[in-house]
Amino acid sequence: MTNEKVSGLIDRYMKVSFYVNKMGELLIKDQICDVLTNEQYYTLRFIEQQRLCTSTEISDAFYINKSAVTSNINRLEGKGLIEREQDLDDRRVFHLKLSKEGEGLLQETENKIHNLVERIMTKFEYEEIVKFLDTYEKLSQIFIQMKNGEQEEI
Amino acid sequence: MTNEKVSGLIDRYMKVSFYVNKMGELLIKDQICDVLTNEQYYTLRFIEQQRLCTSTEISDAFYINKSAVTSNINRLEGKGLIEREQDLDDRRVFHLKLSKEGEGLLQETENKIHNLVERIMTKFEYEEIVKFLDTYEKLSQIFIQMKNGEQEEI
DNA sequence: AATATTAGTTCAGTCATTTAACTATATGTA
DNA sequence: TACATATAGTTAAATGACTGAACTAATATT
Numbered sequence A, B: 001m002t003n004e005k006v007s008g009l010i011d012r013y014m015k016v017s018f019y020v021n022k023m024g025e026l027l028i029k030d031q032i033c034d035v036l037t038n039e040q041y042y043t044l045r046f047i048e049q050q051r052l053c054t055s056t057e058i059s060d061a062f063y064i065n066k067s068a069v070t071s072n073i074n075r076l077e078g079k080g081l082i083e084r085e086q087d088l089d090d091r092r093v094f095h096l097k098l099s100k101e102g103e104g105l106l107q108e109t110e111n112k113i114h115n116l117v118e119r120i121m122t123k124f125e126y127e128e129i130v131k132f133l134d135t136y137e138k139l140s141q142i143f144i145q146m147k148n149g150e151q152e153e154i
Numbered sequence C: 001a002a003t004a005t006t007a008g009t010t011c012a013g014t015c016a017t018t019t020a021a022c023t024a025t026a027t028g029t030a
Numbered sequence D: 001t002a003c004a005t006a007t008a009g010t011t012a013a014a015t016g017a018c019t020g021a022a023c024t025a026a027t028a029t030t
Helices: A003-031 A038-049 A055-062 A066-078 A100-121 A126-153 B003-031 B038-049 B055-062 B066-078 B100-121 B126-153
Strands: A082-086 A094-098 B082-086 B094-098
Touching: A003 A038, A003 A100, A003 B003, A003 B100, A003 B126, A038 A055, A038 A066, A038 A094, A038 A100, A055 A066, A055 A094, A066 A082, A094 A100, A100 B003, A100 B126, A126 B003, A126 B100, A126 B126, B003 B038, B003 B100, B038 B055, B038 B066, B038 B094, B038 B100, B055 B066, B055 B094, B066 B082, B094 B100
Parallel strands: none
Antiparallel strands: A082 A094, B082 B094
Protein backbone atom coordinates (compact mmCIF):
# COMPACT_ATOMS: atom_id res chain seq x y z
CA MET A 1 0.00 0.00 0.00
CA THR A 2 1.34 3.46 -0.82
CA ASN A 3 2.14 5.93 1.90
CA GLU A 4 -0.59 8.29 0.80
CA LYS A 5 -3.12 5.51 0.87
CA VAL A 6 -2.12 4.61 4.43
CA SER A 7 -2.17 8.26 5.51
CA GLY A 8 -5.60 8.67 4.01
CA LEU A 9 -6.94 5.68 5.90
CA ILE A 10 -5.35 6.91 9.12
CA ASP A 11 -6.98 10.30 8.72
CA ARG A 12 -10.32 8.71 7.98
CA TYR A 13 -10.03 6.35 10.93
CA MET A 14 -8.88 8.98 13.42
CA LYS A 15 -11.55 11.43 12.39
CA VAL A 16 -14.37 8.91 12.43
CA SER A 17 -13.34 7.24 15.66
CA PHE A 18 -13.09 10.62 17.32
CA TYR A 19 -16.59 11.57 16.26
CA VAL A 20 -18.12 8.22 17.10
CA ASN A 21 -16.58 8.26 20.55
CA LYS A 22 -17.39 11.85 21.26
CA MET A 23 -20.95 11.67 19.97
CA GLY A 24 -21.47 8.29 21.57
CA GLU A 25 -20.39 9.70 24.92
CA LEU A 26 -22.60 12.76 24.47
CA LEU A 27 -25.62 10.65 23.50
CA ILE A 28 -25.10 8.40 26.51
CA LYS A 29 -24.65 11.42 28.75
CA ASP A 30 -28.03 12.69 27.57
CA GLN A 31 -29.66 9.40 28.52
CA ILE A 32 -28.19 9.03 31.97
CA CYS A 33 -29.51 11.04 34.86
CA ASP A 34 -27.44 13.95 36.14
CA VAL A 35 -26.21 12.16 39.25
CA LEU A 36 -24.08 9.81 37.12
CA THR A 37 -21.11 10.48 34.89
CA ASN A 38 -20.53 8.12 31.96
CA GLU A 39 -17.60 6.50 33.76
CA GLN A 40 -19.75 5.92 36.80
CA TYR A 41 -22.44 4.34 34.65
CA TYR A 42 -19.87 1.97 33.13
CA THR A 43 -18.66 1.07 36.60
CA LEU A 44 -22.15 0.34 37.89
CA ARG A 45 -22.80 -1.73 34.78
CA PHE A 46 -19.64 -3.75 35.34
CA ILE A 47 -20.33 -4.37 39.02
CA GLU A 48 -23.81 -5.59 38.18
CA GLN A 49 -22.55 -7.94 35.47
CA GLN A 50 -20.02 -9.65 37.75
CA ARG A 51 -21.52 -11.91 40.33
CA LEU A 52 -19.14 -10.80 43.05
CA CYS A 53 -17.00 -7.84 42.12
CA THR A 54 -13.83 -6.49 43.75
CA SER A 55 -11.74 -3.37 43.25
CA THR A 56 -8.97 -5.44 41.72
CA GLU A 57 -11.33 -6.82 39.09
CA ILE A 58 -12.40 -3.31 38.11
CA SER A 59 -8.77 -2.23 38.01
CA ASP A 60 -7.91 -5.12 35.67
CA ALA A 61 -10.94 -4.76 33.45
CA PHE A 62 -10.72 -0.99 33.06
CA TYR A 63 -6.92 -0.82 32.89
CA ILE A 64 -6.70 1.75 35.66
CA ASN A 65 -4.77 1.73 38.94
CA LYS A 66 -6.38 0.43 42.06
CA SER A 67 -6.11 3.84 43.65
CA ALA A 68 -8.27 5.22 40.84
CA VAL A 69 -10.81 2.50 41.56
CA THR A 70 -10.85 3.45 45.23
CA SER A 71 -11.72 7.05 44.47
CA ASN A 72 -14.27 6.06 41.84
CA ILE A 73 -16.09 3.68 44.13
CA ASN A 74 -15.88 6.18 46.97
CA ARG A 75 -17.82 8.59 44.82
CA LEU A 76 -20.41 5.94 44.01
CA GLU A 77 -20.67 4.86 47.62
CA GLY A 78 -20.99 8.51 48.64
CA LYS A 79 -24.04 8.71 46.42
CA GLY A 80 -25.48 5.59 48.02
CA LEU A 81 -25.37 3.59 44.79
CA ILE A 82 -23.02 0.80 45.84
CA GLU A 83 -22.00 -0.99 49.02
CA ARG A 84 -18.76 -2.58 50.20
CA GLU A 85 -18.96 -5.93 51.97
CA GLN A 86 -15.89 -7.39 53.60
CA ASP A 87 -15.16 -11.00 52.69
CA LEU A 88 -15.27 -13.20 55.78
CA ASP A 89 -12.63 -15.66 54.59
CA ASP A 90 -10.12 -13.14 53.27
CA ARG A 91 -10.53 -9.91 55.16
CA ARG A 92 -8.38 -7.93 52.73
CA VAL A 93 -11.10 -8.32 50.13
CA PHE A 94 -14.19 -6.14 49.79
CA HIS A 95 -17.01 -7.25 47.55
CA LEU A 96 -18.85 -4.51 45.74
CA LYS A 97 -22.53 -4.63 44.98
CA LEU A 98 -25.23 -2.22 43.95
CA SER A 99 -27.54 -0.84 46.59
CA LYS A 100 -31.30 -0.91 45.97
CA GLU A 101 -31.08 2.66 44.64
CA GLY A 102 -28.09 1.73 42.51
CA GLU A 103 -29.97 -1.16 40.96
CA GLY A 104 -32.99 1.00 40.28
CA LEU A 105 -30.92 3.73 38.70
CA LEU A 106 -28.92 1.30 36.59
CA GLN A 107 -32.04 -0.48 35.34
CA GLU A 108 -33.63 2.81 34.40
CA THR A 109 -30.49 3.91 32.60
CA GLU A 110 -30.06 0.61 30.81
CA ASN A 111 -33.57 0.90 29.44
CA LYS A 112 -32.91 4.35 28.05
CA ILE A 113 -29.64 3.26 26.47
CA HIS A 114 -31.34 0.21 25.03
CA ASN A 115 -33.97 2.41 23.39
CA LEU A 116 -31.33 4.74 22.01
CA VAL A 117 -29.32 1.91 20.50
CA GLU A 118 -32.43 0.32 19.07
CA ARG A 119 -33.24 3.55 17.26
CA ILE A 120 -29.74 3.61 15.86
CA MET A 121 -29.83 -0.01 14.77
CA THR A 122 -32.91 0.42 12.64
CA LYS A 123 -30.72 2.45 10.29
CA PHE A 124 -28.61 -0.61 9.50
CA GLU A 125 -29.17 -4.04 8.03
CA TYR A 126 -28.59 -6.76 10.59
CA GLU A 127 -25.92 -8.24 8.32
CA GLU A 128 -24.04 -4.95 8.14
CA ILE A 129 -23.98 -4.65 11.93
CA VAL A 130 -22.65 -8.15 12.36
CA LYS A 131 -19.94 -7.67 9.71
CA PHE A 132 -18.95 -4.41 11.32
CA LEU A 133 -18.75 -5.96 14.76
CA ASP A 134 -16.69 -8.84 13.38
CA THR A 135 -14.05 -6.49 12.02
CA TYR A 136 -14.25 -4.29 15.10
CA GLU A 137 -13.64 -7.29 17.34
CA LYS A 138 -10.76 -8.41 15.18
CA LEU A 139 -9.27 -4.93 15.55
CA SER A 140 -9.77 -5.12 19.28
CA GLN A 141 -7.94 -8.46 19.43
CA ILE A 142 -5.03 -7.06 17.44
CA PHE A 143 -4.80 -4.01 19.70
CA ILE A 144 -4.75 -6.22 22.78
CA GLN A 145 -2.10 -8.49 21.26
CA MET A 146 0.07 -5.52 20.28
CA LYS A 147 -0.26 -4.02 23.73
CA ASN A 148 0.68 -7.34 25.34
CA GLY A 149 3.51 -7.80 22.88
CA GLU A 150 4.92 -4.44 23.84
CA GLN A 151 4.67 -5.30 27.50
CA GLU A 152 6.73 -8.44 26.97
CA GLU A 153 9.47 -6.52 25.15
CA ILE A 154 10.06 -4.46 28.30
CA MET B 1 -35.29 -7.82 16.10
CA THR B 2 -35.90 -9.47 19.47
CA ASN B 3 -34.93 -7.73 22.67
CA GLU B 4 -32.29 -10.32 23.47
CA LYS B 5 -30.74 -9.91 20.06
CA VAL B 6 -30.52 -6.14 20.54
CA SER B 7 -29.12 -6.54 24.06
CA GLY B 8 -26.52 -8.96 22.75
CA LEU B 9 -25.40 -6.54 20.08
CA ILE B 10 -25.28 -3.68 22.59
CA ASP B 11 -23.08 -5.73 24.89
CA ARG B 12 -20.81 -6.69 22.03
CA TYR B 13 -20.58 -3.12 20.80
CA MET B 14 -19.97 -1.58 24.22
CA LYS B 15 -17.34 -4.12 25.12
CA VAL B 16 -15.48 -3.90 21.84
CA SER B 17 -15.63 -0.13 21.56
CA PHE B 18 -14.32 0.16 25.11
CA TYR B 19 -11.35 -2.09 24.35
CA VAL B 20 -10.57 -0.51 21.00
CA ASN B 21 -10.62 2.97 22.52
CA LYS B 22 -8.67 2.06 25.59
CA MET B 23 -6.04 0.03 23.75
CA GLY B 24 -5.90 2.59 20.96
CA GLU B 25 -5.21 5.32 23.48
CA LEU B 26 -2.58 3.21 25.24
CA LEU B 27 -0.85 2.34 21.96
CA ILE B 28 -0.79 6.00 20.93
CA LYS B 29 0.47 6.99 24.36
CA ASP B 30 3.37 4.58 23.90
CA GLN B 31 4.29 6.22 20.60
CA ILE B 32 4.17 9.82 21.70
CA CYS B 33 6.95 11.32 23.70
CA ASP B 34 6.42 11.93 27.40
CA VAL B 35 6.02 15.68 27.09
CA LEU B 36 2.70 15.21 25.26
CA THR B 37 -0.59 13.75 26.42
CA ASN B 38 -2.85 12.17 23.82
CA GLU B 39 -5.23 15.13 23.98
CA GLN B 40 -2.34 17.50 23.41
CA TYR B 41 -1.20 15.46 20.42
CA TYR B 42 -4.70 15.64 18.92
CA THR B 43 -4.73 19.38 19.47
CA LEU B 44 -1.35 19.90 17.79
CA ARG B 45 -2.51 17.71 14.92
CA PHE B 46 -5.66 19.78 14.49
CA ILE B 47 -3.85 23.13 14.60
CA GLU B 48 -1.43 21.91 11.97
CA GLN B 49 -4.18 20.68 9.68
CA GLN B 50 -6.05 24.01 9.71
CA ARG B 51 -4.36 26.78 7.79
CA LEU B 52 -5.17 29.41 10.38
CA CYS B 53 -6.61 28.05 13.60
CA THR B 54 -8.43 29.83 16.42
CA SER B 55 -9.60 28.79 19.87
CA THR B 56 -13.20 28.91 18.71
CA GLU B 57 -12.47 26.45 15.92
CA ILE B 58 -10.93 24.00 18.37
CA SER B 59 -13.87 24.45 20.69
CA ASP B 60 -16.32 23.67 17.86
CA ALA B 61 -14.34 20.77 16.45
CA PHE B 62 -13.65 19.07 19.79
CA TYR B 63 -17.03 19.87 21.33
CA ILE B 64 -15.50 21.44 24.42
CA ASN B 65 -15.99 24.87 26.00
CA LYS B 66 -13.76 27.72 25.03
CA SER B 67 -12.49 27.91 28.59
CA ALA B 68 -11.22 24.35 28.21
CA VAL B 69 -9.44 25.36 25.02
CA THR B 70 -7.78 28.26 26.77
CA SER B 71 -6.30 26.03 29.42
CA ASN B 72 -5.28 23.39 26.90
CA ILE B 73 -3.48 25.85 24.68
CA ASN B 74 -1.92 27.51 27.70
CA ARG B 75 -0.32 24.18 28.55
CA LEU B 76 0.93 23.75 24.99
CA GLU B 77 2.20 27.32 24.85
CA GLY B 78 3.90 26.81 28.19
CA LYS B 79 5.83 23.95 26.65
CA GLY B 80 6.82 26.17 23.75
CA LEU B 81 4.96 24.03 21.20
CA ILE B 82 2.50 26.61 19.89
CA GLU B 83 2.29 30.38 19.50
CA ARG B 84 -0.58 32.86 19.62
CA GLU B 85 -0.68 35.62 17.02
CA GLN B 86 -3.20 38.41 17.30
CA ASP B 87 -5.20 39.09 14.13
CA LEU B 88 -4.56 42.62 12.90
CA ASP B 89 -8.03 43.16 11.42
CA ASP B 90 -10.04 41.72 14.30
CA ARG B 91 -8.09 42.16 17.46
CA ARG B 92 -10.33 39.82 19.45
CA VAL B 93 -8.98 36.91 17.43
CA PHE B 94 -5.79 35.00 18.12
CA HIS B 95 -4.41 32.66 15.48
CA LEU B 96 -2.70 29.56 16.75
CA LYS B 97 0.25 27.96 15.03
CA LEU B 98 2.91 25.46 15.88
CA SER B 99 6.33 26.70 16.87
CA LYS B 100 9.40 25.18 15.21
CA GLU B 101 9.71 22.74 18.13
CA GLY B 102 6.03 21.97 17.93
CA GLU B 103 6.30 21.16 14.25
CA GLY B 104 9.31 18.95 14.83
CA LEU B 105 7.66 17.09 17.66
CA LEU B 106 4.43 16.63 15.72
CA GLN B 107 6.23 15.35 12.64
CA GLU B 108 8.20 12.87 14.72
CA THR B 109 5.04 11.68 16.45
CA GLU B 110 3.08 11.42 13.21
CA ASN B 111 5.78 9.15 11.79
CA LYS B 112 5.60 6.81 14.75
CA ILE B 113 1.82 6.66 14.62
CA HIS B 114 1.99 6.05 10.88
CA ASN B 115 4.28 3.09 11.44
CA LEU B 116 2.08 1.70 14.15
CA VAL B 117 -1.03 1.90 12.01
CA GLU B 118 0.75 0.40 9.05
CA ARG B 119 1.68 -2.62 11.18
CA ILE B 120 -1.95 -2.97 12.20
CA MET B 121 -3.24 -2.64 8.66
CA THR B 122 -1.18 -5.50 7.34
CA LYS B 123 -3.46 -7.77 9.36
CA PHE B 124 -6.45 -6.79 7.24
CA GLU B 125 -7.45 -6.97 3.61
CA TYR B 126 -7.73 -3.52 2.06
CA GLU B 127 -11.33 -4.29 1.16
CA GLU B 128 -12.19 -5.15 4.75
CA ILE B 129 -10.74 -1.89 6.02
CA VAL B 130 -12.71 0.14 3.53
CA LYS B 131 -15.97 -1.68 4.28
CA PHE B 132 -15.37 -1.19 7.97
CA LEU B 133 -14.67 2.51 7.57
CA ASP B 134 -17.79 2.89 5.42
CA THR B 135 -20.00 1.52 8.15
CA TYR B 136 -18.10 3.41 10.82
CA GLU B 137 -18.59 6.67 8.96
CA LYS B 138 -22.24 5.92 8.48
CA LEU B 139 -22.50 5.36 12.23
CA SER B 140 -20.69 8.62 12.85
CA GLN B 141 -23.15 10.48 10.60
CA ILE B 142 -26.10 8.97 12.42
CA PHE B 143 -24.65 9.92 15.80
CA ILE B 144 -24.11 13.49 14.65
CA GLN B 145 -27.65 13.70 13.24
CA MET B 146 -29.15 12.32 16.45
CA LYS B 147 -27.16 14.74 18.54
CA ASN B 148 -28.26 17.67 16.38
CA GLY B 149 -31.83 16.41 16.37
CA GLU B 150 -31.80 16.39 20.15
CA GLN B 151 -30.43 19.90 20.24
CA GLU B 152 -33.31 21.14 18.10
CA GLU B 153 -35.88 19.54 20.40
CA ILE B 154 -34.67 21.78 23.23
C1' DA C 1 -24.45 56.54 20.45
C1' DA C 2 -26.40 52.75 22.70
C1' DT C 3 -26.97 47.90 22.55
C1' DA C 4 -25.95 43.35 21.39
C1' DT C 5 -22.77 39.93 19.90
C1' DT C 6 -18.38 37.65 19.65
C1' DA C 7 -13.44 35.99 20.98
C1' DG C 8 -11.12 34.83 24.41
C1' DT C 9 -9.76 34.65 29.59
C1' DT C 10 -10.20 33.90 34.56
C1' DC C 11 -11.77 31.51 38.46
C1' DA C 12 -13.75 27.98 41.29
C1' DG C 13 -15.04 23.48 41.32
C1' DT C 14 -15.30 18.46 39.79
C1' DC C 15 -13.82 14.08 37.92
C1' DA C 16 -10.57 10.74 36.56
C1' DT C 17 -6.31 9.57 36.66
C1' DT C 18 -1.09 8.54 38.18
C1' DT C 19 2.67 7.45 41.44
C1' DA C 20 4.52 6.48 45.81
C1' DA C 21 4.02 5.33 50.38
C1' DC C 22 1.23 3.03 53.43
C1' DT C 23 -1.89 -0.63 56.40
C1' DA C 24 -3.69 -4.91 57.03
C1' DT C 25 -4.07 -9.50 55.87
C1' DA C 26 -2.65 -13.89 53.82
C1' DT C 27 0.75 -17.16 51.99
C1' DG C 28 5.09 -19.47 51.51
C1' DT C 29 9.32 -21.07 53.25
C1' DA C 30 13.22 -22.26 56.14
C1' DT D 1 6.44 -21.32 64.26
C1' DA D 2 8.47 -17.15 62.58
C1' DC D 3 10.14 -14.29 59.05
C1' DA D 4 9.72 -12.77 54.35
C1' DT D 5 7.00 -11.96 50.58
C1' DA D 6 2.85 -11.12 48.13
C1' DT D 7 -1.78 -9.29 47.78
C1' DA D 8 -6.05 -6.14 48.56
C1' DG D 9 -7.07 -1.97 49.24
C1' DT D 10 -6.36 3.08 50.95
C1' DT D 11 -4.28 7.65 51.37
C1' DA D 12 -2.14 11.74 49.73
C1' DA D 13 -0.28 14.88 46.48
C1' DA D 14 -0.19 16.11 41.89
C1' DT D 15 -1.83 16.70 36.98
C1' DG D 16 -4.89 17.11 33.01
C1' DA D 17 -9.27 17.89 31.15
C1' DC D 18 -13.38 19.54 31.71
C1' DT D 19 -17.82 22.72 33.05
C1' DG D 20 -20.23 27.01 34.10
C1' DA D 21 -20.48 31.69 35.34
C1' DA D 22 -18.64 36.07 35.36
C1' DC D 23 -15.65 38.89 33.06
C1' DT D 24 -12.79 42.16 29.38
C1' DA D 25 -12.09 43.88 25.09
C1' DA D 26 -13.33 44.41 20.49
C1' DT D 27 -16.63 44.36 16.76
C1' DA D 28 -21.44 44.61 14.68
C1' DT D 29 -26.12 46.12 14.66
C1' DT D 30 -29.84 49.18 15.02
